[in-house]
Amino acid sequence: MIARMKLISPLSPYLQTISRHSRKSLATVSSLSYPGKQKVIVISGPTSVGKSHLALELAKRLNGEIICADSVTVYQGLDVGSAKPSLSERAEVPHHLLDILHPSEDYSAGDFYRDARAATELVLHKGRVPIVTGGTGLYLRWFLYGKPGVPKAKLDVVAAVWAEMEDFQRNGDWYEGVEHVVQAGDPSARTLPINDWYRLRRKLEIIRSAGAPPSAFPIPYDELRNQDPSTDLDVKHLDYDFICIFLSMPRVELYRSIDLRCEEMVRNPDGLLSEASWLLDMGLRPDMNSATRAIGYRQAMIYLSNCRESGGKSSAEELSGFLWTFQKASRNFAKRQIIWFRNEKTYMWVDASKNFDEIVEFACDCYHSNVSREVPKGLAISRESGGKEEYKLMKMYRTQNKYFVKPDDFDSIVDWIETTQGNCANLMKV
Incomplete structure (x- = not known):
């Protein structure tokens, strides 16, 4: 088992005198x-x-x-x-x-x-x-x-998208999952790294929440x-x-x-x-x-x-x-x-x-x-x-x-x- 350390409260460093850097060259x-x-x-x-x-x-x-x-x-x-x-x-x-x-x-x-x-x-x-x-x-x-x-998806949308994509991820059907999101309205899903399921689901969450892909937002x-x-x-x-x-x-x-x-x-x-x-x-x-x-x-x-x-x-x-x-x-x-x-x-x-x-x-x-x-x-x-x-x-x-x-x-x-x-x-x- 690897020890996972939490942040230690550090000592405050002091402010040292800063020598000015030459403006030559x-x-x-x-x-x-x-x-x-x-x-x-x-x-x-x-x-x-x-x-x-x-x-x-x-x-x-x-x-x-x-x-x-x-x-x-x-x-x-x-x-x-x-x-x-x-x-x-x-x-x-x-x-x-x-x-x-x-x-x-x-x-x-x-x-x-x-x-x-x-x-x-x-x-x-x-x-x-x-x-x-x-x-x-x-x-x-x-x-x-x-x-x-980009709007934050509500919990019911997140749950629905998870269920919608669950079979694709469980079966390792990455490309089928991508095409599912493309058909839903976001062609940029094809540019995601392979098996980046988190971002693929996020794209679908935005479509389901706002009716538009992420590219529609400034x-x-x-x-x-x-x-x-x-x-x-x-x-x-x-x-x-x-x-x-x-x-x-x-x-x-x-x-x-x-x-x-x-x-x-x-x-x-x-x-x-x-x-x-x-x-x-x-x-x-x-x-x-x-x-x-x-x-x-x-x-x-x-x-x-x-x-x-x-x-x-x-x-x-x-x-x-x-x-x-x-x-x-x-x-x-x-x-x-x-x-x-x-x-x-x-x-x-x-x-x-x-x-x-x-x-x-x-x-x-x-x-x-x-x-x-x-x-x-x-x-x-x-x-x-x-x-x-x-x-x-x-x-x-x-x-x-x-x-x-x-x-x-x-x-x-x-x-x-x-x-x-x-x-x-x-x-x-x-």
């Missing part, structure tokens, strides 16, 4: 300040880039509290696979939206908007600085610009963009003075960091594999809900399910295949995150591979400044792709494992699988 990447509005810091970036590290340091310096914008860290017990902040880090700085749900529950962008906005108001009310950090793009877009005006972000697509979004109309930083780094360096993190999550039997085993023991299956669709957990659950079906047998080759799949999925996710945030013009792009202290000083300077904020050239990184040179490097990219190199490097994990998964086949059939 400024880049063209900038963000306007809006005096009179309360300030909220937003830090995003691809997986493994160092978002949490920067948020933690800023919280210590600015008397801040961290609001996690992550679709997996909300779940109890999913600690290693979500790279959740450690208990010691949570003792140093208050964290919000960690460990608030059981893994069997779903969590949507609308849920995050409600919870994160409430947490922001709470932090500001205490006279502290909200630092929102995470890589879930839709969560952060709604947090900044507002959520669509989205604040799109409305702002449509005012003048040739210019940046008019952020002066937003309710807070958002200081938005996107951390990135050269792609090869980022991918090396991702591959190493994946290895570290797998090499300890009490890590990702143990957490995935716990999810299977609860009767959850890959792609069943938000937690089991998460990168890492999905791949680990598929791998362990296969191990269970073969009586707990695995091999170094099979374990290596799982690790490779996990690493590739994580790299692809980072690529999608970078592409998403290229269109988010509110963010200042900062090179996370540069000197960390300088990045911290720049972020602190942005918070204290009431004029235009600009990224120094020495810290800036282009939001555009790296061109032909990067393309060439990525074509030649190959994973270089640190811990799993030789076949016997897999032995301890293979032994753990045989010990823990061999008697679980019957659980899969319950």
Whole structure:
């Protein structure tokens, strides 16, 4: 059984004296300040880039509290696979939206908007600085610009839709379920990830409640963009003075960091594999809900399910295949995150591979400044792709494992699988 820790009441960090960052050699990447509005810091970036590290340091310096914008860290017990902040880090700085749900529950962008906005108001009310950090793009877009005006379904509608879709889900008829929702009036159901039953039901709930699909309702972000697509979004109309930083780094360096993190999550039997085993023991299956669709957990659950079906047998080759799949999925996710945030013009792009202290000083300077904020050239990184040179490097990219190199490097994990998964086949059939 995996221990699921609740939030610890942290000690209040002190406000340190902030040294002012030099205004020499400024880049063209900038963000306007809006005096009179309360300030909220937003830090995003691809997986493994160092978002949490920067948020933690800023919280210590600015008397801040961290609001996690992550679709997996909300779940109890999913600690290693979500790279959740450690208990010691949570003792140093208050964290919000960690460990608030059981893994069997779903969590949507609308849920995050409600919870994160409430947490922001709470932090500001205490006279502290909200630092929102995470890589879930839709969560952060709604947090900044507002959520669509889609009606919330009444309980009787929710129950009716559940009954309407129950046979499709129980029988694994995903595509038939999708076509059912398409026929009801929402062709966009075909664009959902496979087995995302929660969002498929939600689309049908909206149709049954309002007589129209979600696309019929205005989205604040799109409305702002449509005012003048040739210019940046008019952020002066937003309710807070958002200081938005996107951390990135050269792609090869980022991918090396991702591959190493994946290895570290797998090499300890009490890590990702143990957490995935716990999810299977609860009767959850890959792609069943938000937690089991998460990168890492999905791949680990598929791998362990296969191990269970073969009586707990695995091999170094099979374990290596799982690790490779996990690493590739994580790299692809980072690529999608970078592409998403290229269109988010509110963010200042900062090179996370540069000197960390300088990045911290720049972020602190942005918070204290009431004029235009600009990224120094020495810290800036282009939001555009790296061109032909990067393309060439990525074509030649190959994973270089640190811990799993030789076949016997897999032995301890293979032994753990045989010990823990061999008697679980019957659980899969319950």
